[in-house]
Structure formats: structure tokens, C-alpha cells
Amino acid sequence: MTPVEDVLRALAPRVLGTLVRRHGDFARCEDAVQEALIAAAEKWAREGVPEHPLGWLTTVAARRYVDQVRGDAARERRELAVLDASPRDALVAPAADAEPARDDLLELLFLCCHPALTAPSQLALTLRAVGGLTTPEIAAAFLVPEKTMGQRISRAKQTLRDAGARFELPSDAEHGPRLRVVLHVLYLVFNEGYSASAGPDLHRVDLTREALRLVRALHERLPASGETTGLLALTLLTEARGRARTGPDGVLIPLAEQDRSLWDRAAIAEATALLTHSLATLPLGPYQVQAAIAALHDEATSVETTDWPQVLALYDLLERLAPNPVVSLNRAVALGMVDGPEAGLAVVDDLDSGVLAGNHRLLAVRAHLLDQAGNRAEAAALFQEAARLAGSRPEQRFLLARAAELFSPRM
Known part of the structure; x- marks a missing residue:
């Protein structure tokens, strides 16, 4: 991934969150952000990343949104009335350092994992809207034609509109169940990247990187969530073995035969600290138990020295x-x-x-x-x-x- 792509994927959910918070129309806002990302990828590749990339992207996306509204002949009168009644500066982003920073990641994840959507639609929408992946990239990841994936994403956005989904955190009664869906979607994204279900590559680094980035950002928003902490520890412990999983010819190397000196010890140490704190202070859940199993494997010097009775006890739990x-x-x-x-x-x-x-x-x-x-x-x-x-x-x-x-x- 190029430096420009790294910047764009990090900024995409922030720009989308800003637009959806202002206008409430997820479908149009998401389309506008995708157009802005394409424009930025082309322009920044030639001219370099601008001084205020967030402000640049937000401005372009906001203008694309206005263009969409004005171009919709069937709804032009109603949409223009809304626009005329709104402050004009709401449609053009101020400079990056003039707009108060706000983290909309959690709201976006809950929206993309809305219960009205099917599980495949939740996955696709999360990767596109929050992960910043393009439709062709998502289609390639799940081995479906680009047209099919585009239709799936379009249907998902229409479903959100029909369901009246709002850009807000769910009520306290719904928060736990909805968070479980969000974590499950991120878990599925990571697993598909770590052990691709099909194709020439065992490890899709783009997917595991996106999943890990999103789980880490979610943990920053919800540090008191034991399962969010558990999922972050689990992804770190699992990804830490990534370099040792394949040989020079790309063939899979099982855990028992891996060169453990290639494992990422810094990631293992970070995950172990997270897990230790989580198990001692937060409610226990399945991701924490899976992380504890992964930690036993990662801390052992060999398969023979692994504490298999403890691994078995954790699987029983x-x-x-x-x-x-x-x-x-x-x-x-x-x-x-x-x-x-x-x-x-x-x-x-x-x-x-x-x-x-x-x-x-x-x-x-x-x-x-x-x-x-x-x-x-x-x-x-x-x-x-x-x-x-x-x-x-x-x-x-x-x-x-x-x-x-x-x-x-x-x-």
C-alpha cells in the first residue's frame, strides 16, 4: 500500500462521519466520499499530499454531495429547499485546523452493522465506509464479481434508508447486542485476511491490517469493554505469527514447524499486557478466552512446551x-x-x-x-x-x- 493510500484509508471514516453527521443521508454521503477518495488518489499521486488532507477531502466530498443533491431531478425542489434553509458554510468544510476534531468511528461502525442488514452486507459496508476499501478491492477479497459487490453495497445503503437508520449510538438496551455484531464483523474481516478462504494467497495483509486498525480504534473509544480489548489482543497475538506462516514459495507452514524467532515479540508483549489487564478487571467473554489461548501458543518456545492442559481447559470454557x-x-x-x-x-x-x-x-x-x-x-x-x-x-x-x-x- 502506498503512503497516499494509507492516508486516504485513515481519513475516509472521519470524512464520512462529518458528512453523515451534517446531512444524515448515508447513501449520498458515502458515494460523495468515494468520489472524493478517487479524486484525491489521482491528484495526490501527482502532486503529493496537501498540507491539510482532512480539510481537502471534506471540502471535495461536501461539494460532491451538493452536486448529487442538485442533480437529482425527482427530488430537486425538496433537497434544494433543505439546502437553502441550512447555513451555506455547512456544505463546504473549513480548514482542517478550524474544525473541532470529532471521532465518529463508533457511530459509523454501528450504522454499517445495523441489524436490518444481512451479515455479508455488514461486512461489505464496513470495509467500504469505515475501512476505506474500494468496491473492486472488496469484491476481490470475497471472490465475487465487482458488479455483484457494487449491487450488494447499493442494496445495503438502500436498506439503511428504508429502515430509517440514524447516525447515532444505540440506546443502552441495544448497545451490547449491537457491539457484539460490530466485533463479530471485524473478527470475520480479520479471519478472512489471515486465512483467505480461496485464491492464490494464504494471508491477505490488506484485510488483516484494516481489521486490526479498526479494532484498535474501537478499543480507544471503548477501553472499558472487555470483549473489545479481548479482540484487540487476539488479533495482535494472531497477526504476530504472520511472517512465519508461509515459506519462500508461499506454502503454508503449520504452527508446530514455524520459526518462532520470526514472531513479532513487541505485538505479543502489547497483547499480553492488554489481556492481563482485561482478565483482571473486565467481564469475561469469548474473545478474551480466545486471546488467552493464543497467548499460551505465542509464549511457548515450542509445541512440546505449550501448556496443552491449560489450552484444553480454555477451550472447555x-x-x-x-x-x-x-x-x-x-x-x-x-x-x-x-x-x-x-x-x-x-x-x-x-x-x-x-x-x-x-x-x-x-x-x-x-x-x-x-x-x-x-x-x-x-x-x-x-x-x-x-x-x-x-x-x-x-x-x-x-x-x-x-x-x-x-x-x-x-x-
Whole structure:
């Protein structure tokens, strides 16, 4: 990402928040900001970032908004009446140092994760409006045509308008449930970036970087939220292993074989401090427990020295707090490390008739446990089948390599 792109993505939600706060029309404001971002990317690439980039972007976006209103023939009279009744300087941003700073991130996130929207629409709108990604970038991330993603975003904005969604924080009664949706959306964005579901790359750094940036900004707004703190710690601890996850040829390197000297120790230390404070002072939730599991992995010098009984105990707790087949599948691996592969395979057998049936990760875990139990032939066949079902090419290559190793006689 270029320095100009970094600046634009950092400023995009601030500009959008300013416009939506002034005019209340999310759809038009978001379109205006996107046009301003395109104009800035072209102009700043040639001439450099201006002295007051926030003021520049806000001014251009505000003018684009006015152009949209005036260009809408069907509503021209009503919109112009509103504009004429409003102070004219409300439509043109003052200089960056003349406008009081205001952080609208939380309001924007709640708006993009409005309950009237479907989960895919929440993801897309968050990445575009708050993350600053373009429609082509979001379409590429989720492997859908650009036209399809554009339609999804347009429908999402229309849904917000039809639902009468307002640019404001929800009531106290709604705040907790809505915050859980916001955190879940950011968690999904990070996971898709860290382990891309399909495509040539295992790690989409653009997505993990955006998710981490947004979670960090959200934590700054809500430092007393245990789950926000937990999600920040979890993303830091997970991303800290990023450099060691792939080899020079892009193939996946599993946790057991990673060069731990490549892990980001500063990020691990920051996350551990956040987690320690959170567990001691804030209500416990699933993201904190997941972060605690990640911390046990990151603090161990090897797979063998990992405190697997404690990892298993945390997965037991996580299953009680947030029952989920993926949590149970991860618990099966930990159980195999503590009580032997047969114990882990029993858990996998129970999952085989549920929503994970036929999932490549379920097959890969079964193959891993069968290999540990000494059943090389069946493990190799399952690794091959998992590779056939996997959408990510780095995962496919890793699984096929595992199968080849097992088919080869041991020296």
C-alpha cells in the first residue's frame, strides 16, 4: 500500500462521519466520499499530499454531495429547499485546523452493522465506509464479481434508508447486542485476511491490517469493554505469527514447524499486557478466552512446551461461553495433545454429522489425528480429500504435501 493510500484509508471514516453527521443521508454521503477518495488518489499521486488532507477531502466530498443533491431531478425542489434553509458554510468544510476534531468511528461502525442488514452486507459496508476499501478491492477479497459487490453495497445503503437508520449510538438496551455484531464483523474481516478462504494467497495483509486498525480504534473509544480489548489482543497475538506462516514459495507452514524467532515479540508483549489487564478487571467473554489461548501458543518456545492442559481447559470454557463447531474442532486438537489422538478423534466423529460435515478443515484435523495414531494410509487419503475441497491454493499445496509425506515410506 502506498503512503497516499494509507492516508486516504485513515481519513475516509472521519470524512464520512462529518458528512453523515451534517446531512444524515448515508447513501449520498458515502458515494460523495468515494468520489472524493478517487479524486484525491489521482491528484495526490501527482502532486503529493496537501498540507491539510482532512480539510481537502471534506471540502471535495461536501461539494460532491451538493452536486448529487442538485442533480437529482425527482427530488430537486425538496433537497434544494433543505439546502437553502441550512447555513451555506455547512456544505463546504473549513480548514482542517478550524474544525473541532470529532471521532465518529463508533457511530459509523454501528450504522454499517445495523441489524436490518444481512451479515455479508455488514461486512461489505464496513470495509467500504469505515475501512476505506474500494468496491473492486472488496469484491476481490470475497471472490465475487465487482458488479455483484457494487449491487450488494447499493442494496445495503438502500436498506439503511428504508429502515430509517440514524447516525447515532444505540440506546443502552441495544448497545451490547449491537457491539457484539460490530466485533463479530471485524473478527470475520480479520479471519478472512489471515486465512483467505480461496485464491492464490494464504494471508491477505490488506484485510488483516484494516481489521486490526479498526479494532484498535474501537478499543480507544471503548477501553472499558472487555470483549473489545479481548479482540484487540487476539488479533495482535494472531497477526504476530504472520511472517512465519508461509515459506519462500508461499506454502503454508503449520504452527508446530514455524520459526518462532520470526514472531513479532513487541505485538505479543502489547497483547499480553492488554489481556492481563482485561482478565483482571473486565467481564469475561469469548474473545478474551480466545486471546488467552493464543497467548499460551505465542509464549511457548515450542509445541512440546505449550501448556496443552491449560489450552484444553480454555477451550472447555470457550465451548460453554460460545458453543460453536469450529471451537469444538480446535478443542479436538488440544484434547489429542493431552489425552491422545483417539480422544480427539472421538470429538471429530461427533462433528462429522453436523454443519462441518465435508468441510476440508474437519478432514484435515481427522487426518492429523489419524497420523498421530499411526494410521498413515487413511490419514494420507484424507489429506488428499481435504486438499480437493480447500479453496485456498496454499492450503491445497500444504495438504497435498502432507499426503505425499505419508505415502512415502519412513526411513
